[in-house]
Amino acid sequence: MYLYNSFTATREPFVIPTAAERPVTLYVCGVTPYDTTHVGHARTYLVFDVLIRYLRWRGAEVRYCQNVTDVDDPLFERAERDGISWQELSRRELERFVSDCAALNMIAPTYLPKASEEIAAVIEMNEHLVRLGHAYVCEGNVYFDIHTDPNFGAMARMGYEAMLATANQRGNTPNDPRKRDPLDFVLWQTGKPGEPTWESPWGMGRPGWHIECSAMATRYLGPQIDIHGGGSDLLFPHHSCEIAQSEAVTGKRPFSRFWVHVGMVYLDGEKMSKSLGNLVLAHKALQEHQANALRWYLLHVPYRDIFPYERGEVGGAGGQAGHLHDALRATGGAATALDVSRAREAFGAALADDLNTPLALDVLTRTAHEVLRAAAEGRDIEAAQATLAELAGVLGFQHPTGDE
Numbered sequence: 001m002y003l004y005n006s007f008t009a010t011r012e013p014f015v016i017p018t019a020a021e022r023p024v025t026l027y028v029c030g031v032t033p034y035d036t037t038h039v040g041h042a043r044t045y046l047v048f049d050v051l052i053r054y055l056r057w058r059g060a061e062v063r064y065c066q067n068v069t070d071v072d073d074p075l076f077e078r079a080e081r082d083g084i085s086w087q088e089l090s091r092r093e094l095e096r097f098v099s100d101c102a103a104l105n106m107i108a109p110t111y112l113p114k115a116s117e118e119i120a121a122v123i124e125m126n127e128h129l130v131r132l133g134h135a136y137v138c139e140g141n142v143y144f145d146i147h148t149d150p151n152f153g154a155m156a157r158m159g160y161e162a163m164l165a166t167a168n169q170r171g172n173t174p175n176d177p178r179k180r181d182p183l184d185f186v187l188w189q190t191g192k193p194g195e196p197t198w199e200s201p202w203g204m205g206r207p208g209w210h211i212e213c214s215a216m217a218t219r220y221l222g223p224q225i226d227i228h229g230g231g232s233d234l235l236f237p238h239h240s241c242e243i244a245q246s247e248a249v250t251g252k253r254p255f256s257r258f259w260v261h262v263g264m265v266y267l268d269g270e271k272m273s274k275s276l277g278n279l280v281l282a283h284k285a286l287q288e289h290q291a292n293a294l295r296w297y298l299l300h301v302p303y304r305d306i307f308p309y310e311r312g313e314v315g316g317a318g319g320q321a322g323h324l325h326d327a328l329r330a331t332g333g334a335a336t337a338l339d340v341s342r343a344r345e346a347f348g349a350a351l352a353d354d355l356n357t358p359l360a361l362d363v364l365t366r367t368a369h370e371v372l373r374a375a376a377e378g379r380d381i382e383a384a385q386a387t388l389a390e391l392a393g394v395l396g397f398q399h400p401t402g403d404e
């Protein structure tokens with residue numbers, strides 16, 4: 001298949017290994033569990049869900065790691081505001097996230113590690129970075145020295161000033177006097193009073209955000225992985241910092257062969273985000289619409305594009321999913337059997353082309369109409385229905401059941 005690789009900014013062939021050869025390793029940055037899942041998160045994880053289903057359909061085994069960022073400022077701030085422990089908040093919100101994903105029929109990750117349970121791996125990686133001269137210690141904090149990596153930020157294709165401005169918008173603290181360069185990023189920090197801390201060679205503290213993902217990806221999937229994914233807002237600095245840390249520690253390049261980024265979801269012209277508060281929550285949308293409708297809607301735009309969410313349009317996608325449902329439940333006759341083998345080819349070609357889900361959905365729609373027409377003509381549709389069900393499964397649509 002062809003996949004767009006953000007690292008090279010080109011579409012590149014991704015040769016799918018068979019399950020007998022080796023597993024495909026996929027790491028996707030997970031949520032910070034302090035608030036309810038919105039449809040922007042849902043879109044990102046749905047795209048990787050379809051990628052996994054497609055790779056399996058093509059005969060691959062996929063090892064999928066999605067982390068839980070349960071050691072992070074917004075989580076601690078929310079727990080303090082609401083007067084509950086960060087552990088309790090994180091447990092409750094993770095449960096909700098997992099249940100929203102299950103309601104959308106997403107395949108559960110092979111590994112779902114929590115940062116709070118991976119502190120030893122983080123400390124070990126930081127010790128390596130210090131020993132190798134890529135990191136320095138100052139007053140209990142550890143920082144990555146970006147000048148030790150001549151390729152730092154290569155994937156972002158930005159100059160130093162643009163990188164610094166972007167990092168500052170996304171949590172960087174340029175005025176921290178302990179840093180050698182404002183763009184150096186924190187690997188270990190003493191933390192504010194009241195925040196959870198762990199023992200380390202540098203005193204009590206907690207991990208920086210970026211290092212958590214490098215530690216978990218390496219621990220669960222190995223020093224080099226096939227595909228690393230996430231929302232497009234993570235490309236810089238988060239993923240660029242992950243590359244710098246991981247490659248410095250393992251000495252292996254590239255850390256990930258492919259970097260796949262899903263476009264943001266917009267509502268009323270602005271990026272849907274917890275900080276702006278313009279959210280459509282996944283579980284609310286699922287109260288109004290069937291899971292197949294929401295899945296269809298979120299997959300109808302190419303995954304790299306911005307998704308302009310329109311509440312009124314989910315119903316239309318529900319209509320399309322309804323046709324699929326009708327076609328799978330239709331009853332045919334004994335006249336000439338309907339042959340939809342070309343639909344299978346067209347569907348496979350669409351997904352092989354950088355996961356073109358809108359085109360794959362078109363194939364499903366056309367095939368569903370063909371099946372319904374053939375059923376009305378009394379033709380044998382059994383084999384066609386089996387193919388249609390198989391293709392619908394690759395896009396993760398749940399089978400219609402007898403009881404409605």
Ligand SMILES: [Zn+2]
Binds near residue numbers: 028030213
């Ligand atoms: Zn991450």
